Amino acid sequence: MRFYHLLTGPAGPPPGRTDLGAGRDLLPAYVDEAVAAEALGFDGVCLGAHHLASHARVGDPNVLAAVVAARTTRIRIAVVGNALPLHDDPLLLARTLATLDLASAGRLDAGFVRGTWADLHSSRLDPTTVEERFWEGLDLIVRSWAEDRPFRWDGRHHYRPRVDAPVRPRQSPSPPVWLLTEAGRPTVAETGRRGHSLVVPTGPRSWVVDVCRRHRQAAAAAGRAPADVVTCVPVHLAEHDGTAHEQAREQYERLLRAAASTPPVPPPVPGGPGPDGTPWAGDRPGFPPPSYDDLVAQGHVLVGSPGTVRDRLYEHLRDTGAAVHVGGGGILGAMPTPLLRRSMTIFARRVVPRLRQLSRHRPAPISHGPAGPPTDKESTMPDISLDQALILLRAVVDHAGKIGAVVAAEVVDASGTTVAAQRMDGCFPSAGLLARKKAYGALNFRVPTHVAVEAFPEPVRTALLAAEPGLTFLPGGVPVLREGVVVGALGVTGGAGEQDVACCDAALEALADRS
Structure with missing residues (x-):
């Protein structure tokens, strides 16, 4: 130490x-x-x-x-x-x-x-x-x-x-x-x-x-x-x-x-x-x-x-x-x-x-990952699949149509790499960038972006926002979990905040129904 x-x-x-x-x-x-x-x-x-x-x-x-x-x-x-x-x-x-x-x-x-x-x-x-x-x-x-x-x-x-x-x-x-x-x-x-x-x-x-x-x-x-x-x-x-x-x-x-x-x-x-x-x-x-x-x-x-x-x-x-x-x-x-x-x-x-x-006598840290090189599939980092990402995107578009919203959405894997993205006709040009920021925020904080804002005091939020162009606390970002492990994240933007959150919730529900 x-x-x-x-x-x-x-x-x-x-x-x-x-x-x-x-x-x-x-x-x-x-x-x-x-x-x-x-x-x-x-x-x-x-x-x-x-x-x-x-x-x-x-x-x-x-x-x-x-x-x-x-x-x-x-x-x-x-x-x-x-x-x-x-x-x-x-x-x-x-x-x-x-x-x-x-x-x-x-x-x-x-x-x-x-x-x-x-x-x-x-x-x-x-x-x-x-x-x-x-x-x-x-x-x-x-x-x-x-x-x-x-x-x-x-x-x-x-x-x-x-x-x-x-x-x-x-x-x-x-x-x-x-x-x-x-x-x-x-x-x-x-x-x-x-x-x-x-x-x-x-x-x-x-x-x-x-x-x-x-x-x-x-x-x-x-x-x-x-x-x-x-x-x-x-x-x-x-x-x-x-x-x-x-x-x-x-x-x-x-x-x-x-x-x-x-x-x-x-x-x-x-x-x-x-x-x-x-x-x-x-x-x-x-x-x-x-x-x-x-x-x-x-x-x-x-x-x-x-x-x-x-x-x-x-x-x-x-x-x-x-x-x-x-x-x-x-x-x-x-x-x-x-x-x-x-x-x-x-x-x-x-x-x-x-x-x-x-x-010198402290126990291993809690939630410690595998101690050595991976030996089987269970020891590798889980990721969201392309099929799962497409299920999420289709559900977002379907729900947006029902509530009269025009949105863009992006799904990233556990490393923050884009898996799939979609923008509805008529959505503003920079919506894709903002959807990605919401997904990154949810991925890094491990909670929905509208929840993460409550976890940090204002100086920390301000410092994060000032230092990191790739982050946002705006509502519409959610982590995607598999058996309690974050495997990716979804970001949605284009509607009002509550509409973006509703699209995320509908997408996660659709994915759960298909699992």
Whole structure:
């Protein structure tokens, strides 16, 4: 069991506000926080890398990681992560990370993400190519690290007649690759199949446990030993529960006030859909702000005395089977330095030692998939068949006709790949894209999209919608289950919300009648 500290630095100017001197003042404190984490015995530090996020105000994460490497000797350094679709030449990023791994004496964990909505907007990047660019860029980087001979790369987005990487990382064949779970994308299953580590952001406990289970199942179905799962649960500690909650509540409310004054980011395609798939009018998503109590009750943050945090974090680690925990402020934002250092010290000295001891004897995580390579049909990942997908689509069209709706529908399998799609005559042109987003949402959340919106507090929903163009919480997406296992999902759009949901229900009923 390994414990990483998420570097947030001291509290600075609110998001969206410019302070030209902030970077100069914040950078030393940011690096000092990493040095303190090593002195306290943490196994690693984690650096965020969203280009336009408020926590990026201290600069380039790869350069910061190099500074941290120069100031430390033992602690691992995770950069989570570089947004691959924003890099026109992934090989330049591969060289940077390989150099960083050499400079740190093999202490790098290389994390990759797709980028936030703000990143896509500022880069004018076509959102429909993000998925392809991400996986192709990752494959090119990993192969350039591992190959000992020149090779040709002829991809859809990158062409290189000769790839001969002059710099290779110290860790062989590559540093550990960490991929962040992103709603609306088949990241979980694909990461497991490729054998990479999965980073799961904070969320409701049941959702986090399910994501970890699916990652292991996908790895086992591909004949791989499951790679590490990294779970991120922000923590804040004080000597007493009441004191810790008072401090965390004040900081969280400060963060909400700052976020409320931040201008919204328009979509990357003028006139195109907003983050939730609906036409973007420039206004803020209409979700009510969550309460601090909701964050605590749903397990998004762990706040309290050493005993309280230890017990709750042990339950989390036991149920998820995570190999790495990333703590720190997270969704609570940057704490004032004295409170942050005090929390780090209490966690490192009075929580981590006991959890290390308990982790040596903890049982296997609940809902763990097959432990080894698949040996028969039962050990492979189930998927929805084409015949079943067509039954769903026919039922959708039949019910839409009965209720006077004109809809489009799409069925995806357990990996998020389209199985079948259909659009009724007269349905609006972009309906197919929105139907796919609804299916992806239901697939990733494992519940209907109109139910998923109740499971996440507003900051998490807003972050998901802003970061992931492929996701929507709009009603009309449902998972398709076989014997309690999600084998795919259906998305329907074109009618009113309740009509889309009714079409989904009718389709699932028709499929059940044919089973």
